[in-house]
Amino acid sequence: MTDRIPLDDLTSDALDQLYERAEQAEQAEAFAAARSEAESADAAAGSYAHRAEQAEAAIKRVRKLATVWDDAPDPLAQAMARDLRTTLDQAQPPTV
DSSP: OOOOOOGGGOOHHHHHHHHHHHHHHHHHHHHHHHHHHHHHHHHHHHHHHHHHHHHHHHHHHHHHHHHHHHTSSOHHHHHHHHHHHHHHHSOOOOOO
């Protein structure tokens, strides 16, 4: 068993120490929760940044393909190249 002070023997100083320890424990718990939340936010931001980089790279590849189709002798390929560029250049509403 633990060494507990009987309630009748608890002094004012001992009670103050208990309250101080409880407050320190609460502060440590709040700090740990805030840190965990901040780390999660950082990880999410990194993930979004990586996804944005991937999307930009994909768009660049599609634009390169449109350039290849521009040089094709087939009028359909040239029309598809124009359609691709038009679609890529259109402003899209943000998605939530």
